[in-house]
Amino acid sequence: MMRxxxxxxxxxxxxxxxxxxxxxxxxxxxxDHVLAVVPDDTRTLPMPTIFEGLKELVLPRVGRLTxxxxxxxxxPMSPAQLDAHLGPGxxxxxxxxxxxxxxxxxxxxxxxxxxxPVVEELSGGRLAESxxxxxxxxxxxxxxxxxxxxxxxxxxxxxxGGHKYFFxxxxxxxxxxxxxxxxxxxxxxxxxxxxxxxxxxxxxxAADLVPTPRVGLSLVMQGHDLVGxxxxxxxxxxxxxxxxxxxxxxxxxxxxxxxILSVAPPMYRELWTAGKCMYKLxxxxxxxxxxxxxAPHLDAISPAHEAFILRVxxxxxxxxxxxxxxxWDVPRAVLAHSxxxxxxxxxxxxxxxxxxxxxxxxxxxxxxxxxxxxGYRDPETVDPAEFAGxxxxxxxxxxxxxxxxxxxADGTIPDIDRL
Numbered sequence: 001m002m003r004x005x006x007x008x009x010x011x012x013x014x015x016x017x018x019x020x021x022x023x024x025x026x027x028x029x030x031x032d033h034v035l036a037v038v039p040d041d042t043r044t045l046p047m048p049t050i051f052e053g054l055k056e057l058v059l060p061r062v063g064r065l066t067x068x069x070x071x072x073x074x075x076p077m078s079p080a081q082l083d084a085h086l087g088p089g090x091x092x093x094x095x096x097x098x099x100x101x102x103x104x105x106x107x108x109x110x111x112x113x114x115x116x117p118v119v120e121e122l123s124g125g126r127l128a129e130s131x132x133x134x135x136x137x138x139x140x141x142x143x144x145x146x147x148x149x150x151x152x153x154x155x156x157x158x159x160x161g162g163h164k165y166f167f168x169x170x171x172x173x174x175x176x177x178x179x180x181x182x183x184x185x186x187x188x189x190x191x192x193x194x195x196x197x198x199x200x201x202x203x204x205x206a207a208d209l210v211p212t213p214r215v216g217l218s219l220v221m222q223g224h225d226l227v228g229x230x231x232x233x234x235x236x237x238x239x240x241x242x243x244x245x246x247x248x249x250x251x252x253x254x255x256x257x258x259x260i261l262s263v264a265p266p267m268y269r270e271l272w273t274a275g276k277c278m279y280k281l282x283x284x285x286x287x288x289x290x291x292x293x294x295a296p297h298l299d300a301i302s303p304a305h306e307a308f309i310l311r312v313x314x315x316x317x318x319x320x321x322x323x324x325x326x327x328w329d330v331p332r333a334v335l336a337h338s339x340x341x342x343x344x345x346x347x348x349x350x351x352x353x354x355x356x357x358x359x360x361x362x363x364x365x366x367x368x369x370x371x372x373x374x375g376y377r378d379p380e381t382v383d384p385a386e387f388a389g390x391x392x393x394x395x396x397x398x399x400x401x402x403x404x405x406x407x408x409a410d411g412t413i414p415d416i417d418r419l
Contacts, residue, residue, distance in 0.1 A: 002232035010225035020053035023231035028062035048087030070169030134172030145214035153405035156183035162238030181332035264295035272302035276402035299363035313373035316345035
């Protein structure tokens with residue numbers, strides 16, 4: 001049975017608490033071990049209220065409750081970050097909190113694979129390889145799973161949430177690499193904000209291999225306000241949330257912009273996640289334009305992938321496709337991230353021609369930016385106020401970028417074939 005709360009405006013905390021009492025009231029039976037898969041703090045959602053609901057509404061009934069933070073390949077959260085994310089006192093709640101370990105083979109179990117012919121069909125012929133499906137062992141050792149998933153437009157899968165919190169949220173690297181590379185092959189502008197994508201189809205096929213019963217709690221945010229909550233079957237709850245998110249988190253503009261200042265919020269502590277400040281704006285970045293990721297606090301590329309990124313740098317999809325033999329040992333999730341940050345472009349006769357220019361105004365040095373093939377600007381020279389209110393002259397300021405997608409109202413999408 002699907003439960004929904006979408007009043008057409010912000011949901012007050014008492015109303016959310018009441019909704020959780022209904023939605024969580026039948027999650028698990030007496031004696032069950034329930035696993036709640038939740039996002040880390042690079043996603044906006046009222047996690048302390050939800051954690052309190054798990055403690056008060058689920059734990060006393062079932063007896064065993066574990067929260068697994070779906071890091072994907074993000075770095076583990078520190079105790080202080082967990083305090084802010086889950087709420088003070090989480091360590092004394094009686095709930096076991098664990099964080100995903102994608103690099104630890106002992107933490108994973110193989111479920112099988114998505115066969116090559118199926119992958120080829122689902123991907124529209126873009127990939128023709130078998131994809132191993134591994135997931136955190138907890139997903140098979142519990143009686144029921146609750147997936148807590150905020151739903152935003154997403155560069156790899158179209159809309160985040162749902163079974164994406166299995167794959168790649170608590171998965172092994174194989175499906176992470178395959179899904180991210182498939183999204184990169186399609187390109188960010190053609191994937192982001194589209195509900196039914198080949199990548200979503202691949203993830204759902206992998207999810208069919210997970211035998212554990214589960215339910216979904218899908219949430220829709222508008223900035224820091226919760227505006228929708230849907231509970232029920234994972235796919236149904238996600239689909240309803242994706243439809244609401246499409247109307248809430250896509251900003252339609254009547255023009256493209258030659259200069260965009262995309263301001264990263266503090267929750268993006270590394271370029272791996274702050275790249276969303278490019279992904280969500282690429283559809284309205286004009287040909288030959290410039291996008292500045294403004295994040296004075298950001299001083300890391302990616303703790304998990306930095307060595308590869310320093311070696312490879314940031315390039316267009318076609319740069320890699322023309323010479324894949326030189327990158328055979330680089331995880332394809334890294335190559336995908338590289339192309340998404342750089343944006344679409346051409347690579348012809350040994351010359352790379354990006355469609356637009358991406359500049360970092362961060363704590364990363366000019367030497368590092370040059371090494372990774374991105375532009376540099378001293379953040380001290382950037383005054384966001386100078387970018388405000390200048391849409392008429394082709395300049396756009398986007399505060400708290402990364403979760404809302406900007407697209408052209410006439411439906412035009414940047415396309416390599418038209419460059």
